[in-house]
Amino acid sequence: MNETEEMMPADGHAVPDDHAAHNVAKHVRKYLLVGATLITFTAITVFLSYVNFGTMKANVAVAMLVATFKAALVATIFMHLSNEKRLIYRILVFTAFFVLGLFFLTYLAWYDPVTR
Amino acid sequence: MEIPYTVTARPDTGLWNAKVGIWLFLASEVMLFGGLFSAYVFLRLDADPGLWPHGLLNVPVGTMNTAILIASSVTVVLAWAALKMRRYRAYWWYMLITILCGVIFLVVKLAYEWPQKFDHFGAFIKPDKLEKYEQYLGNHHLAERGLPPRSEISGHLHNKEALNDPNAKEYEIALDPVNADPANPNMDRPHFLYVPPTDKLAAIEKEDVERISSFGPWHSAYFASYFTITGLHGAHVLGGVLIFIYMWLPVSKRLYRQNPEHLANRVEVAGLFWHFVDLVWIFVFPLFYLL
Numbered sequence: 411m412n413e414t415e416e417m418m419p420a421d422g423h424a425v426p427d428d429h430a431a432h433n434v435a436k437h438v439r440k441y442l443l444v445g446a447t448l449i450t451f452t453a454i455t456v457f458l459s460y461v462n463f464g465t466m467k468a469n470v471a472v473a474m475l476v477a478t479f480k481a482a483l484v485a486t487i488f489m490h491l492s493n494e495k496r497l498i499y500r501i502l503v504f505t506a507f508f509v510l511g512l513f514f515l516t517y518l519a520w521y522d523p524v525t526r
Numbered sequence: 527m528e529i530p531y532t533v534t535a536r537p538d539t540g541l542w543n544a545k546v547g548i549w550l551f552l553a554s555e556v557m558l559f560g561g562l563f564s565a566y567v568f569l570r571l572d573a574d575p576g577l578w579p580h581g582l583l584n585v586p587v588g589t590m591n592t593a594i595l596i597a598s599s600v601t602v603v604l605a606w607a608a609l610k611m612r613r614y615r616a617y618w619w620y621m622l623i624t625i626l627c628g629v630i631f632l633v634v635k636l637a638y639e640w641p642q643k644f645d646h647f648g649a650f651i652k653p654d655k656l657e658k659y660e661q662y663l664g665n666h667h668l669a670e671r672g673l674p675p676r677s678e679i680s681g682h683l684h685n686k687e688a689l690n691d692p693n694a695k696e697y698e699i700a701l702d703p704v705n706a707d708p709a710n711p712n713m714d715r716p717h718f719l720y721v722p723p724t725d726k727l728a729a730i731e732k733e734d735v736e737r738i739s740s741f742g743p744w745h746s747a748y749f750a751s752y753f754t755i756t757g758l759h760g761a762h763v764l765g766g767v768l769i770f771i772y773m774w775l776p777v778s779k780r781l782y783r784q785n786p787e788h789l790a791n792r793v794e795v796a797g798l799f800w801h802f803v804d805l806v807w808i809f810v811f812p813l814f815y816l817l
Contacts, residue, residue, distance in 0.1 A: 414723060431812075433609045434610040434611055434727060435607075435611060437605065437607065438607055441600055441603050441604060441607070442600065442604075444600075445596060445597065445599070445600035448596045448599075449593050449596055452589060452592045452593060452596065452811070453589070455811075455812050455816065456585065456589055456791060456816065457720075459812065459816035459817060460715070460718065462715075466817070469816050469817060471683070471752075472816055473812040473816060474809075476812070477809050477811075477812055478809050480808045481805050481808050481809070483661070483807050484599065484801050484804060484808065485801075485805065488600075488603050488787070488797075488801045488804075489798055489801045495539070495540045495541050495545075496540070497539050497540065497541060497546060498541070498546075498549050499544070501546075501549050501550060501553055502553070504553070505553040505556050505557070509556050509560040510680055512557070512560050512561065512564055513560070513563075513564050514566070516564040516565075516567050516568050519568060520567075520571050520572070520787075
């Protein structure tokens with residue numbers, strides 16, 4: 411009917427649900443482990459913010475690095491993005507493009523290439 | 527009317543509808559919070575040296591709230607897993623814990639953290655009067671260490687009536703530790719523990735003050751962005767809690783009996799929203815509390 415459907419596996423919607431009960435049970439341990447990791451990294455961020463990395467910029471960079479790692483864990487494991495259908499990734503590619511564009515505008519305003 | 531594709535996948539998307547819906551919504555949420563975060567970056571990079579406050583928020587309380595939010599993210603995913611395994615009892619308990627975590631987070635924010643700020647005052651001294659208040663500002667000490675100067679004296683305002691009384695000549699402020707002992711090197715970096723104002727009183731003449739305000743959104747670009755972003759985030763937590771309460775009440779048990787997979791999908795979608803709210807907080811916490 412349309413191109414999306416053609417890209418689906420031959421057996422289409424009969425694809426077995428990968429969240430079937432026996433699969434979910436296996437994941438429970440992983441969820442607990444990720445939760446513990448996130449709390450550990452929260453403590454690490456707090457600790458690192460009291461370490462002087464030279465400049466404030468360096469401290470911000472370190473904290474954002476840890477936060478990005480934590481956010482990636484939440485997105486891939488809790489939000490199931492490690493194993494999602496193609497359409498969701500397509501939506502997210504556009505989201506990433508526009509949000510990066512937004513931050514690029516902020517950067518331009520700050521960098522001010524016209525008057526500087 | 528039967529709503530289609532609540533549990534079965536729509537042939538053209540390969541997904542049940544709510545899954546597509548929530549991700550489109552989250553995409554718009556990314557832009558909403560992205561706009562506010564880029565405003566934060568803009569304000570912070572443009573702030574004059576020393577005018578972006580540090581250490582004004584209670585770090586242990588913020589850390590605790592972060593842990594509570596992460597714990598609730600774990601319990602909501604466990605609640606969903608329990609439904610998938612058709613264990614309603616476990617689902618009910620995990621959902622209850624999630625709701626309680628959300629409520630605790632909001633109570634800490636609204637009943638403790640925010641009111642404390644509204645009751646805390648800071649007086650910005652006019653640039654030509656800074657020397658007069660050197661004993662509270664410690665700018666000689668800061669200059670020696672190559673740190674940006676201070677211009678604000680903060681603490682508990684004893685005579686709040688002076689704010690509106692044209693005859694009052696001065697403000698009496700019970701000083702924050704940083705202004706009580708400004709040349710102490712321990713005050714150069716923010717404190718981990720919240721330290722309440724000291725007993726040391728300072729009299730600051732009104733005519734030396736450029737402006738005075740409580741630590742509300744009107745205080746500075748820092749507090750404006752803090753209250754805007756944590757306020758919007760708090761509204762999201764409240765929204766999540768209300769949805770979870772609905773899914774936890776007996777009305778949802780009826781749906782479970784009819785179509786457990788439908789309820790599981792609802793919980794998954796609400797959970798995706800909740801994880802997103804957690805994800806936002808993961809960035810809010812270091813940006814406002816720690817840096």
